[in-house]
Structures are given as structure tokens and as C-alpha cells.
Amino acid sequence: MLSAEKIDLLNFLQAHPPFDQLPQQALEQAASNMDVAYYKAGSQIVELGQLLDTWHVIRSGSVEVYRRSGELYNRLSEGGYFGEVSLLQNRPSRFPVIALEDCLIYLLPKAVFSELFDSYEYFSDVVEVEDRSRLRHSVSQREDANQLMTASVKVLLTPNVLSITETATAHQAAIKMSENGISCLLITDLQSQICGIVTNTDLRDRLLTPGLALDTPVNQIMSPRVFSVEHNQQVFEAMLLMLRHNVHHLPVLKQGSAIGIITLPDIIRYETQNSLFVVSSIFKAQTLDELVSLKADVRACFVRMVREDANSRMIGGAMAVIGRSFKQRLLELGEAQLGPAPVEYCFVAMGSMAREEQLIVTDQDNAFIFDDNYQPSLHGEYFAQLGKFVCDGLAACGYSYCTGEIMASNPKWRQPLKVWQQYFSQWIDQPTPEFLLNAAIFFDLQPVYGKSGLVKQLNQLIRYKAKANSRFLACMARNAILRTPPLGFFREFVMEKDGKQSNSINIKRRGTAPLVDMIRVHALAIGSKAHNSFERLDDIIESKLLPNGRAEDLRDALELISIVRIKYQAQDLELENEPDNNIEPEALSAFERKNLKDAFQIVSDAQKFLRFKYQPGRAS
Amino acid sequence: MFYLEKNKLEHSVTDWPAFYCEQAANAAYPALKAFYQAGCQLPDTPLEQVQMVALDLETTGLDVNKHSIVSIGLVPFTSKRIFLSQAKYWVVKPVSQLNDNSVVIHGITHSEIETAQDLSFILDEFLTEISGKIVVAHYANIEKSFLKRAFIHRINEGIQFPVIDTMSLEAKICRYRPLSWWDKLKGKQAVSLRLSDARNRYHLPYYKPHHALTDALACAELLQAQIAYTQKEQIYLADIWE
Incomplete structure (x- = not known):
């Protein structure tokens, strides 16, 4: 009836x-x-x-x-x-x-x-x-929406990969390339191992332009450092690698041997070249003003990626590459202005940039690590000026100053390697929660410019020491549970666990930050080399540190919360509002509310587990 | 007229179960006889055990002598649950003309009326649906008088039953709520007892009025709310029927 x-x-x-x-x-x-x-x-x-x-x-x-x-x-x-x-x-x-x-x-x-x-x-x-399976479902549905960028590089590779031995001449290499209609050639050593790569550009810039003889050995004009991707890596990872190292050809490896080449034009054909375009503009900029003028392009690129349904890892990665490029270019411009550096150094990024999780609202966290030959009286002034130049430049380009003064403009964070080693040893061996509260980002450390070996040594020290120190891990864990997620939403309000309600939520402070903090603690506990939270989670899954399925839950929760945060920042940009990390519940769809509630629950459960897992004095 | 005299004879029943017994013996029309035979729930039945049915009639006008029934809505319920899934709704052909005004009010069209049957065809089913249950209506006088009149017209026998009238209940409840000094200061008027206004006091949602089934449902929900709000520990049927 x-x-x-x-x-x-x-x-x-x-x-x-x-x-x-x-x-x-x-x-x-x-x-x-x-x-x-x-x-x-x-x-x-x-x-x-x-x-x-x-x-x-x-x-x-x-x-x-x-x-x-x-x-x-x-x-x-x-x-x-x-x-x-x-x-x-x-x-x-x-x-x-x-x-x-x-x-x-x-x-x-x-x-x-x-x-x-x-x-x-x-x-x-x-x-x-089953809250978790719903979350997984909606996360994987989103991934489907952008199949190409998450597809493996196999779909784009040119299988025609040829090589020549390093003893051949440049002329022989050029002939081989012309005959086969290819734009690059891998160079192999006597053991048939890949030892370099030669491209059309190398022939032009390193052979013809300097006017070298045609019989110059090819190993003198090749790029000895070959960046490559594994056959099962994703297209966007290949793109990020090209952006990061400014290379246009990547050999695709399977079990150590090259099965093809993936080139920048291959990717551009599929991608809207947003981030590629921005990065190349950054490196072409001749003055600070030119760099500053690219701020709008960066934001437009962010919005386009969101519209194209990129996932949070792709967006965070692309934004980090752009941020890195700004820093590299600023350092180049700074060195051009101040003269070459008096000692070897490495400029490092920390926090979201080091984790490759940078978004549009971000502050700068960076530092200098000098070679141990550094002498404050001789070199201090140069680096003070360089640090100021870079930090001011970054601020002008939209990367606001770090409120905690964790910047290369702060003399405390311009130190030779040995001092940094003391810093980290002290932080790990005699941890105080109060200090570590603001210093967690030091444990996300990546080289940006200069001698990256300096950072490698520090990261090794961290991996070695942190893993074994339960008191340190307990302090980090304690800090990671200070910021808690809300319970969910009710009508136009954010609802807290005690039933209190408020009008908006800081989705970073209450969502992504606690997740990232927790993932960092687990990553330190297992001595993971990864910095990106998703990669750290891969290591955590492999280590079986967490009960079955928990790390996967964290991954889904991080993706979901990140993408909501990203989406609303993009929306702010499109509406010409200044983007921030706050979200008003009435803006959220019923589906987002539900998924966010599930994700918050996962964060909350994970925090309970963290407290239990990392107790001081407890062997982990 | 004969039925009017009979009508007068049947006013104010004091003992409903006894009245049903009596009518069960006297009624000639089989379905009506069965209705009375099903009996009346006892006055001392606790309310949560009472089987009820909300009833609403839409009519061509308010004068029982000139106007007639166009639709009937029935929703069985208890104090805990409204069995909307067992609700009944009929459009019947009115004896008197359906004027354009009531078309607007009920949303029932002339063509629906054309295809509708006379009330006599659904009389038996209607009686089965309400038998053994206490009828609940908002301003029940309309339902009582129109039904009795319609029954007499078709089977030459009237029908009488006890009712719970949510409007008179609401009147009692509201009289119990003295106006506060602030209300007096504002010159607040006596509360409205209309179905939608009464519902509003219990935060029940707004429904578009003047549809027999919607109004019956609205009435059932209102009674549940009135019961939920009562201060009394235990209510018996005798406390609220009339």
C-alpha cells in the first residue's frame, strides 16, 4: 500500500x-x-x-x-x-x-x-x-579517479633502450642514436653495469658547444649520475624524480637491468605539466622579484592538481619539489651575490617539506649543516647573510617564517656537522618532552642543496640512536598524543569527546599532525630510512611492528584527512580567500563527515595504542 | 427524524464495556455486530497496553447535516509505536457535492472522487480495522458525528465508541501550565489547540495538513508525545478517554 x-x-x-x-x-x-x-x-x-x-x-x-x-x-x-x-x-x-x-x-x-x-x-x-573498510573503500575509489598518475611506469615506457660502452666515442654514440631515432643512450662500463647516460642535450651542450673533437670518449660527456625508476613504481613518482633532479630521461629497471626509458615528454603528454612548468620557471628566474611573481603559478598548480583528483601523496610531493626548487634557486642566487661558499655545506629542509607532504599553507623549516672545517670567526658572517637571504626570499615567495625560529637565519641552526651530532645525541640520550615538543620536525631531515653526505651521516646517527632509546621514544610518543582528534560532527558543529561543540576545526592540528607524529615515532622505533609518512607506513607494515591492519588503517586515515584538508585549501584559493587549515563543518558533505569521523576514530585508537606501546623503560 | 431521536437517546455512555455488550446483542448489521462483539478495552487498562487507532476524516464541509466524508485515514498504534506500515487510507464518493474549495484543501481531485466507491463498500473493512482498538482523533466530535451519520445513512444503524481526543487532552495539559510573569508581561494569549500548534510544542515536525492519513499519523504522534510528557507515574485508559 x-x-x-x-x-x-x-x-x-x-x-x-x-x-x-x-x-x-x-x-x-x-x-x-x-x-x-x-x-x-x-x-x-x-x-x-x-x-x-x-x-x-x-x-x-x-x-x-x-x-x-x-x-x-x-x-x-x-x-x-x-x-x-x-x-x-x-x-x-x-x-x-x-x-x-x-x-x-x-x-x-x-x-x-x-x-x-x-x-x-x-x-x-x-x-x-565496519568503519575501516568504508574508509578504505572511499580512499581506493578516489585512487581510481586518477588512474593514470597512479598507474605504473610500464604504461609509459619506450621499450627501445640501447646502450654503448664507455670507451666508445661521442661520434659513435651519436650515430647509434640517429640510426635508432632515440634521444638518449645508456653508457655501460666493462662489467656491463650502467655507469652513465647521454642525451641529445649532452651532445649539444658538452660536445658541440665547447667544440670538443668527435672522437672524445663518450664517458667524458655523459651524465655519470643515472636516476632510474623500478618498473613497478608509479608514474607520479617518476615525475617527481625528474622534477627533483631536473632530468628528462629515466631508465626503467627490472631486476637491475634496464627494460626501457621513460622521458619527460612521455609524461607531459599525460600530465598537464603543471608542476613541471612551475619548476622550470623557478630555475629560469634571475631575480628574487621574478621568483616572487611565481607565487600565483604555484597556487594555480595546486588547485589544478586537486581538481584533477590527484592523491595527497602526489600533491604533497609536487609541492615539496616546488618548495625545494625555490630554495635551490635562492641559494644559487645568494651564492651569485655573495660569492662562492667558503666551506662545504648542506642546506636542509625539515618537517613537511622533508616528508614531501608540503601543502599551500606552510612555513619554512630549514637549517645549515657545515663541513667540520667551518670556523665561526671566518665563515660565520657569510652564512649569516646567505641564511638571511634565503629565509627572507622564501618568506617573500609565500613560505612564512617559522614561528619557532627553526630556520637557517637562526645562528643556533647554522652549525658544523659535529655540533649537529652533539645536538641529536643529546636530544636522543637525554630527552625532555618539553624540548622535543617543538623539535619533532628535526627528525624529518632531507638535503636540499649542497653536500648531501652531511645529512646522510646525521640521519644514520638518528636511525642508530633513536631505535635503541626507549626513553626518547616514550617522550616522542607522549608528545604525539597531546593533540587529539575530535569525536565527529553534529549539525554545524565540531563535537568533542566531552560533548562540547565548536564552530570550526583545525584539520592539521587535530588530524594530520597527530597522525604524522605517531607515524614518525613508529618509524624511528624501527629505524626506517623513509621520510614520507606513506613510505614510513610501508616500512612499518613490513616490520610487523603494529597489530595486523593497524598501519593500513593509519594510511587510509592520513589520506582521507589530508585530502579533505587539501580540497578545502584549494576551495579557499578558488574563492580568493586566504587558505588556512580551518574547516567549518557546514561546508562538509555528509560523506566527508562520516569518513572524517571514521578517520578520527582511527587516530584516537592509534593514540591509545601509542601510549601503551612506548612506555619509558619498556623495551620496544 | 427518526435517527435524530435515536441520536439523542445515545448520548453520554458511562460504562463502555457494558454498552458494547448491549450493542453486540442489538446490532443488526453483521460487521457492526462483530465490532461490538470484539469488545471494549477495560477502563483500568494501563495505557501502555491499550491498542489504539488514530482516525481522521476529511469531509466536504463542517456541517454534518449538509456535508459528507471524502476520505478516511487510519493508523493503528500504541503508546510506544506507531504502525504506519499498517495504515489504511480510502477515498470515498461523498453523498453531497464536492465543491472546488474542498478540492483545494484536501488535494483530492474530482476525478479521484469519480472513480471512488461509496463508503458502504469499505464499511466492513473499516469496522475490522478499528475493532478492539480505542479510536484517537484531534477534535473527535467531527469523526464521531460524521461516522454515525454515515452509518445510519447506509445501514440504518449508528455507531458509538469511546475516543481519546488529543485536542481536549491538550487543552487540559495547557491549562495546567500557568503563564509566567514574562508571558503575562508580553500579553501572551491563550495557547492554540490546533493540531500543528500542539505538535509544535512537542517539537514534532510540520506536516502539510488536511490529508486524512497524514493527519491521523500526526494525531498518533501527538498522543505519544503527550503521554511522554505526562508527569504521572501510571496512566489508565479511564484517565484520558471520553
Whole structure:
């Protein structure tokens, strides 16, 4: 029995997920089986241990859902629903529900609910009891949206890869390239190992332009450092590698031997060349003003990547490459102005840039590591000026000064390697939570410019020392659980675990930052070499440090929260608002709210686990 | 007229179960006889055990002597649950003309009326649906008088049953709420007892009025709310029926 008379009920269902995408017939089936009940504010709707025979949908009013422990689990309003856990698992309810306001509740019999759940994928996706699998599902659906960039490099490679021995002449190399119509040649040594690469550009710039003889050995004009990718790496990783090292040809390796070449034009054909274009503009800039003028291009590139459904790793990686390029170019310009550096040094990035998780709202965290020949009285002034030049330049380009003064312009962070080694030894051996609170980013350390070996030594020291020091890990863990996620959302508010509500949420402070902090602690505990949080998670998964599935949950949560953060920053840019890390709940879709709540739950559970896992004095 | 005299004879019943027994013996029309035979719930039944049915009639006008029924909505319920899935709704052909005004109000069109059957065709089903249940309506006088009149017209027998009237209940409840000094200062008027205004006081959602099924549902929800808000430990049927 159903027709126009139940139109109010039908309209209501049509406007709310998971009913909103049901076909008319299923919708009518649901509507014609609904019963109704009224609950006064404060009354118990579902008792702990109650066996439910209906699924509850809130028509009006609001409810609070509790955990068995009495802890607030969720607050739901019009269109919200509850009872599915009990129905699907056929178990007494573990989540008591109380009416927060006067409520009218629709009751759908178990049999009808189960039928909808089994018959309609959208319905079950939305209602899905197992929070984590829903999150994984929506994260992987997003990945599908950008198949190409996440496809493996195999789809783009040119299988025609040829090599020549290093003893051949440049002329022989050129002939081989012309005959085969290729733009690069791998150079092999006597053991048939790849020892270099020669490209069209090398022939022009290193042979013809300086006017060398045609019989110059090819190893004198080749690039001895060959960057390559594994055959199963993703296209965007290849792109980042090219951007990072400013190379246009990458051999693709499988079990150590080259199976093809992937070239920049191959990628450009598929990618909108956003980030590539920006990076090349940065290196062409001759003055600080020219660099500053690229700020708009960087933002446009960010927005385009978001629109093209890039994942957070691609965007974070591309933005980090752009940030790195700014620093490299500023150092080149600085050296041109101040003269060559008096001692060898490495300019390092810390924090989000080192993790390759940079976004559009970001401050600069950087430092100088000098060769141990550094003498303050002789060289101090030069580096003070260079540091100031770079940091001021970065600030002008949109990378605001670090409020904690962790910058190369601060003399404390311009030190020779031995001092840095003392710093890290002290931090790890005699940790104080107060200091480490602001210093966690020192443990994300990547070379940007100069002698990268200096950073390598420091990273080795960190890996070696941190792993073995449970007190240090406990301090880091303690700090990683200070910033907690909220419980979820309720109407236009962010809802805290104690039931308090606020108007907006800082998605970095309450979401990505605690995740990144936790992942760093685990990574330090296993001595991972990775800096990127997703790569760290890969190492953590491999180490089996965490109970089954937990690291994967963290990965999904990080991707989901990051992408929401990214999306709203892009939206701010498009609306010409200054982007920030705050999100107002009314801007979020029902799906985002639900996914975010699941992700927050994962963060919260992971924090509990972290506290338990890294206790001072406990062998980890 | 005969039925008017009979009408007068049947006013104010004090003992409903006894009245049902009596009518079960006297009624001639089989379905009506069965209705009375099903009996009346006892006055001392605790409210949560009472089987109820919300009833709403839409009519061509308010004068029982001139106007007639166009649609009937029924929703069975208890104090805990409204069985919307078992709701019934009929459009019936009115004896009197359907004027354009009531078309607007009920949203029932002339063509629907054309295809509708006379009330006599659904009489038996209607009686089955309400038998053994206490009828609940908002301003029940309309339902009582129109039904009785319609029954007499078709089977030459009237029908009488106890009702719970959510409007008179609301009137009692509101009288119990004295106006605060602030309300008096604002010159606040006496509260409205209209269905939608009464519902609003219990934070029940707004429904488009004047549809027999929607109004019956609205009435059932209102009674549940009124019961939920009562201060009394235990309510018996006798406390609220009339």
C-alpha cells in the first residue's frame, strides 16, 4: 500500500543518505514498511544489551550514542541513523542511545533493512558497519579517479633502450642514436653495469658547444649520475624524480637491468605539466622579484592538481619539489651575490617539506649543516647573510617564517656537522618532552642543496640512536598524543569527546599532525630510512611492528584527512580567500563527515595504542 | 427524524464495556455486530497496553447535516509505536457535492472522487480495522458525528465508541501550565489547540495538513508525545478517554 499519501515520508527519505540513491521501487518498499515512535528528550531509545528488531532513522530531533563504557560515541540529528551494528551482527546492542532533544524516529524492520543492505551497494556502502573498510573503500575509489598518475611506469615506457660502452666515442654514440631515432643512450662500463647516460642535450651542450673533437670518449660527456625508476613504481613518482633532479630521461629497471626509458615528454603528454612548468620557471628566474611573481603559478598548480583528483601523496610531493626548487634557486642566487661558499655545506629542509607532504599553507623549516672545517670567526658572517637571504626570499615567495625560529637565519641552526651530532645525541640520550615538543620536525631531515653526505651521516646517527632509546621514544610518543582528534560532527558543529561543540576545526592540528607524529615515532622505533609518512607506513607494515591492519588503517586515515584538508585549501584559493587549515563543518558533505569521523576514530585508537606501546623503560 | 431521536437517546455512555455488550446483542448489521462483539478495552487498562487507532476524516464541509466524508485515514498504534506500515487510507464518493474549495484543501481531485466507491463498500473493512482498538482523533466530535451519520445513512444503524481526543487532552495539559510573569508581561494569549500548534510544542515536525492519513499519523504522534510528557507515574485508559 503506497501512493501519494505517504509523500512526506518519501520526500524525507529521498533527501537523506542512504536512501537518496535508491530506485523508486526500493524507496517505496522502505517507506511502506516504516513505523514511527516518539521519544521525549532525555529518554532512553536503545538500551545496552537490547536486541533490536528495527533500524532507527531520525525524522526530527537529535540523539546521543554512547559506548558501553559510558563514553560519548556520537551525536546524530535529522537524517541520522543507528542500530545497524546490532542488526547486522545479530547481537545485542553495544551502543545505548538517548534522546538529546524530543525525537521522532522512523523504525524499519530488520528484514527490510537487511534486504536493502544486501541488494543495494550504495546503501550498504553508506551504512557499512565496519568503519575501516568504508574508509578504505572511499580512499581506493578516489585512487581510481586518477588512474593514470597512479598507474605504473610500464604504461609509459619506450621499450627501445640501447646502450654503448664507455670507451666508445661521442661520434659513435651519436650515430647509434640517429640510426635508432632515440634521444638518449645508456653508457655501460666493462662489467656491463650502467655507469652513465647521454642525451641529445649532452651532445649539444658538452660536445658541440665547447667544440670538443668527435672522437672524445663518450664517458667524458655523459651524465655519470643515472636516476632510474623500478618498473613497478608509479608514474607520479617518476615525475617527481625528474622534477627533483631536473632530468628528462629515466631508465626503467627490472631486476637491475634496464627494460626501457621513460622521458619527460612521455609524461607531459599525460600530465598537464603543471608542476613541471612551475619548476622550470623557478630555475629560469634571475631575480628574487621574478621568483616572487611565481607565487600565483604555484597556487594555480595546486588547485589544478586537486581538481584533477590527484592523491595527497602526489600533491604533497609536487609541492615539496616546488618548495625545494625555490630554495635551490635562492641559494644559487645568494651564492651569485655573495660569492662562492667558503666551506662545504648542506642546506636542509625539515618537517613537511622533508616528508614531501608540503601543502599551500606552510612555513619554512630549514637549517645549515657545515663541513667540520667551518670556523665561526671566518665563515660565520657569510652564512649569516646567505641564511638571511634565503629565509627572507622564501618568506617573500609565500613560505612564512617559522614561528619557532627553526630556520637557517637562526645562528643556533647554522652549525658544523659535529655540533649537529652533539645536538641529536643529546636530544636522543637525554630527552625532555618539553624540548622535543617543538623539535619533532628535526627528525624529518632531507638535503636540499649542497653536500648531501652531511645529512646522510646525521640521519644514520638518528636511525642508530633513536631505535635503541626507549626513553626518547616514550617522550616522542607522549608528545604525539597531546593533540587529539575530535569525536565527529553534529549539525554545524565540531563535537568533542566531552560533548562540547565548536564552530570550526583545525584539520592539521587535530588530524594530520597527530597522525604524522605517531607515524614518525613508529618509524624511528624501527629505524626506517623513509621520510614520507606513506613510505614510513610501508616500512612499518613490513616490520610487523603494529597489530595486523593497524598501519593500513593509519594510511587510509592520513589520506582521507589530508585530502579533505587539501580540497578545502584549494576551495579557499578558488574563492580568493586566504587558505588556512580551518574547516567549518557546514561546508562538509555528509560523506566527508562520516569518513572524517571514521578517520578520527582511527587516530584516537592509534593514540591509545601509542601510549601503551612506548612506555619509558619498556623495551620496544 | 427518526435517527435524530435515536441520536439523542445515545448520548453520554458511562460504562463502555457494558454498552458494547448491549450493542453486540442489538446490532443488526453483521460487521457492526462483530465490532461490538470484539469488545471494549477495560477502563483500568494501563495505557501502555491499550491498542489504539488514530482516525481522521476529511469531509466536504463542517456541517454534518449538509456535508459528507471524502476520505478516511487510519493508523493503528500504541503508546510506544506507531504502525504506519499498517495504515489504511480510502477515498470515498461523498453523498453531497464536492465543491472546488474542498478540492483545494484536501488535494483530492474530482476525478479521484469519480472513480471512488461509496463508503458502504469499505464499511466492513473499516469496522475490522478499528475493532478492539480505542479510536484517537484531534477534535473527535467531527469523526464521531460524521461516522454515525454515515452509518445510519447506509445501514440504518449508528455507531458509538469511546475516543481519546488529543485536542481536549491538550487543552487540559495547557491549562495546567500557568503563564509566567514574562508571558503575562508580553500579553501572551491563550495557547492554540490546533493540531500543528500542539505538535509544535512537542517539537514534532510540520506536516502539510488536511490529508486524512497524514493527519491521523500526526494525531498518533501527538498522543505519544503527550503521554511522554505526562508527569504521572501510571496512566489508565479511564484517565484520558471520553
